Every structure is written in C-alpha cells, then in structure tokens.
Amino acid sequence: MYKNQKLDEQTSLSFKSINAYFGNRLDPDNRWITLCKIIKWDEVEHLYAKKFSRTRGAPAIPFRTALASLIIKEKMNLTDRETLQQIIENPYLQIFIGLSNFVLKAPFHHSMMTHFRKGIPSEMLQKINEHILSQQATAKIEEEDQEGKEVPEEKPTHKGKLLIDATCAPSDIRYPTDLGLLNDVREKQEMIIDILWNGLEKKEGMIKPRTYRKKARKDFLAVATKPKSSKTKIRKAIGKQLGYIKRNLRYIDELKQETSLLLLDNILYRKLLVGREIYRQQKFMYRNGINRIDNRIVSLSQPHVRPISRGKAASSTEFGAKISISNVEGFVYLDRLEWESYHEGSDLIVQAESYKSRYGYFPESIHADKAYRNQANRKWCKEHGIRLSGPPLGRPKKEENLTEDERKALKKQRYEDEVSRIPVEGSIGVAKRRFSLSNVMAKLRQTSESSISIVFLVMNLEKIFRDLFCVLILGVLRRAHSLFYLWRPLIHFK
Numbered sequence: 001m002y003k004n005q006k007l008d009e010q011t012s013l014s015f016k017s018i019n020a021y022f023g024n025r026l027d028p029d030n031r032w033i034t035l036c037k038i039i040k041w042d043e044v045e046h047l048y049a050k051k052f053s054r055t056r057g058a059p060a061i062p063f064r065t066a067l068a069s070l071i072i073k074e075k076m077n078l079t080d081r082e083t084l085q086q087i088i089e090n091p092y093l094q095i096f097i098g099l100s101n102f103v104l105k106a107p108f109h110h111s112m113m114t115h116f117r118k119g120i121p122s123e124m125l126q127k128i129n130e131h132i133l134s135q136q137a138t139a140k141i142e143e144e145d146q147e148g149k150e151v152p153e154e155k156p157t158h159k160g161k162l163l164i165d166a167t168c169a170p171s172d173i174r175y176p177t178d179l180g181l182l183n184d185v186r187e188k189q190e191m192i193i194d195i196l197w198n199g200l201e202k203k204e205g206m207i208k209p210r211t212y213r214k215k216a217r218k219d220f221l222a223v224a225t226k227p228k229s230s231k232t233k234i235r236k237a238i239g240k241q242l243g244y245i246k247r248n249l250r251y252i253d254e255l256k257q258e259t260s261l262l263l264l265d266n267i268l269y270r271k272l273l274v275g276r277e278i279y280r281q282q283k284f285m286y287r288n289g290i291n292r293i294d295n296r297i298v299s300l301s302q303p304h305v306r307p308i309s310r311g312k313a314a315s316s317t318e319f320g321a322k323i324s325i326s327n328v329e330g331f332v333y334l335d336r337l338e339w340e341s342y343h344e345g346s347d348l349i350v351q352a353e354s355y356k357s358r359y360g361y362f363p364e365s366i367h368a369d370k371a372y373r374n375q376a377n378r379k380w381c382k383e384h385g386i387r388l389s390g391p392p393l394g395r396p397k398k399e400e401n402l403t404e405d406e407r408k409a410l411k412k413q414r415y416e417d418e419v420s421r422i423p424v425e426g427s428i429g430v431a432k433r434r435f436s437l438s439n440v441m442a443k444l445r446q447t448s449e450s451s452i453s454i455v456f457l458v459m460n461l462e463k464i465f466r467d468l469f470c471v472l473i474l475g476v477l478r479r480a481h482s483l484f485y486l487w488r489p490l491i492h493f494k
Helices: 007-021 031-038 041-049 063-076 080-089 091-096 112-119 122-146 178-198 213-224 231-258 266-288 344-359 375-383 404-420 422-433 445-493
Strands: 161-170 306-309 317-328 331-338 365-367
Touching: 007 031, 007 091, 031 091, 031 445, 041 063, 041 122, 063 080, 063 091, 063 112, 063 445, 080 091, 080 112, 112 445, 122 331, 122 344, 122 445, 161 344, 161 422, 178 213, 178 231, 178 266, 213 231, 231 266, 317 344, 317 422, 317 445, 331 344, 331 445, 344 375, 365 404, 404 422, 422 445
Parallel strands: 161 365
Antiparallel strands: 161 317, 306 317, 317 331
C-alpha cells in the first residue's frame, strides 16, 4: 500500500525539526539541502506510486526515502550497509531522505536497498532523469528571457551539438573460463543431489548415487592450478567435466521421480536450470571444436551477463551490459542498455530523433567516432541537414584546388570535431572512475540495470549543483565589481 505525500514540503519541515534538535546549528546551504530543492519529488512520485495498491498491503517506504538512499549510495560510492550507517550518523542525510525527526536507529534494514533498486527500475530512473533535465532547460530559457536576450521569431530547425558514444558496464563476476564454469555447475549439481537424497523416503536396498566428486575436483585442479596448460589438456579436462555433469543430471532426473524439486530453494532451482543450458552450450562447442555460440552464458549466478568485445588495450573482451549514451552541454542521457552485444552505429539515428523530441529541433552537428560514420548514417544526416563529424568515406580527396585559407579552415574544423568529442569520453571516464560504472556489484538483471541508470542521474545532479555554485560565485563577483566602481571616486579623492 502506498499513500501519496507532499514530498517537496517535507524538506523545510524536516530541516526545522532536525535543526531544532541540534540547537539551530545546521547550515541551510548545505549541499544535501540544496540537492533536495533541485529534485521535484512530487512531480515524479506518481511513477513510483503506480507500482503499489492504495488500499491493500503494508505501508510502503516513501518514494523520496527510496530514491534518496540510492543517490547517497552512488554519490558517496558506498556499500548498502555503509550507506545506512552514514544516514544514521549524518543529520543532513536524514533531511535529504525526508525524515520528519532525527533518529538514532536505522530507518530501514540495509536489505531494503535491493528492494529500492527493484522498485525503481531503469526505465523509471531514465524518466526521472529526463524530467529533471527538461526542467533545467526550461529554467535556462526563462533566465535568458529575464536577461533580455533576443528570442528568434521562428523556432530553429537545427541547434546545438550532440555527442554520442558507447561503452561497457562490467559486472562483478570472476573472469570466466569454460573449465571453471563447468566446475561451478558440477558443484551445484552435487549440492542438489545431496538435498534431494536427504529429503527422500529411503527404501530397502537404495544406495545414494555416486558422483565421484573428489575425483572430479582433482581433475579440475590438475589443470586449473597450473599457470599455463596446453589446449589438448584443457580440452581433455573439459571433456571430463562434461561427463561428470551428464551423470549428475541423470541422477537428478531419477531422484525427482521419487521426490520433489520443491525441496530446493529458488536460487538453487534457478541454478539447476541455468546449469542445464550451460551444459548444452559447452557440449555443443566441445563437439564442434568452436569457441563461440549465441547467447553464451559466462556466469552461473548471473546468466544475463554476456561477453562484449570492445577491442581495448587493457582487455579486448568485457563482461557486462553495453550502453549507448549522449552528452548535450555536459548533461548525459542513457539512450540504450542491452546485455547482448550490438553495433553502436545503429543508434545514431535513434539518438538524433531523441534529441529532437527533447529540444524540438535537430542538432547542428553530431560528434562520434568512426564506428558511427557508415554510409547509412551519413546519408540520413545529409538528408536532415546535420553535419556528421570526421573525414568523408573513401580515399582522401586532393586539396590542390583549395586556397590556403580554405585548407586552414578545413584543418581547423577537423581538429575542433575531435576536440568536441572529449566531453562524452570524459563522461564515461567519470562514470567509471568516480562512480561505480566500472564494476556493477548488483547481482540481478533488474538491479544491475538500476545501478547503471542511477550513475547518470547522479552525474547530472552534480552538474546542476556545480552550475548553481558557479552562478552564485558569479553573482558575488558582479556585486563586488559594482561596489568597487561605486566607491572608486571616494578612494581616489582620499
């Protein structure tokens, strides 16, 4: 059950009550108090309230508490437990999550952070991000009107720059090998056999199935513990593990005729099904002597994770979700999130259309790397009057017929196109170095997607906060400048 609340008014009420508790010593301009005012909680709460009944069930934790806790975790780069501990110790954080009074105990259990990520999925976070950035765009237009800037009579058809790029958000999994993956499957199957056997009503003459687990473990360690093994030895070890798994699956099928798989919890039952698929994939590759298969599973605990070939110097293959982002005046949008690998060049048209839906016009230019500069994208950009950065396709044209000024202008434009791509590359670097995009710790597919989306929401909130600080400093400097010229004649007279 969820009841809508006036979350925006809670900021002033929370600050007054908690500030009184601390003897009115709290700073009203603290960064967390300022951040409360940036987010219009009431305007996005309805997205969260739709997931709950208004009449049935226990009262749900308010939307502001859930979203604010996720923002705190990502902004401070903490674990779930440490996030809750920081909330207990910091009054500003308690104001930020909307508590009416200062509490000395945890307002919720740390395990609720997982439910917050489930309750606020990636799609909702992207809508919240779009809503906050649309408010900033509207505020910027109103500010320009107040400053008396000339407004064009006709709405422009092209304006601004669109910076796009793609990257991988690696998940927190052990580096996968075929042999290690099969060993994990075998060990879980042995655990399942033990549970089914213990829950079975024993009959006279029944003997527990022999899994040869010690021998199987020894065969695995004989290859896995060596720093380097030949392909022949690895293939032989994989064949042995496939044989052990085949026998275990036969035993499980026999045991489930006598008992029920309901003895297994949800996690073990899920791993049983995933293990069957891993066995099918590995058996197919083993028999055909290949190392590639569609929808390849590389983790027993996170079967949604896929290998993403990036061709980078540090690691040619990463394991996680592939994402496409766009950067507009320093603000970042998450345009696509997929677990299966895809070619990012197919996203350019969609990202340009999204730019138009947000701002009402196409960008003047799109800045992207060479993966986006295919014939289809170039043709589409030409038809819509958009300049795509980078040199044209084909062999370089001769520049003999160009004047010296034209050569310099062309060289300058190419240089500026390359420099213009720096912000989008920097956004990826900030997301991976400053925030948690380089190692997504969530285990489920839905929670992993939420963890990725919250990174870009927090990045945009920090950008808005920095802009507000710059405006404040600029106002102070302008006031100091005007006072200087006001008192200058008196200083000169003295």
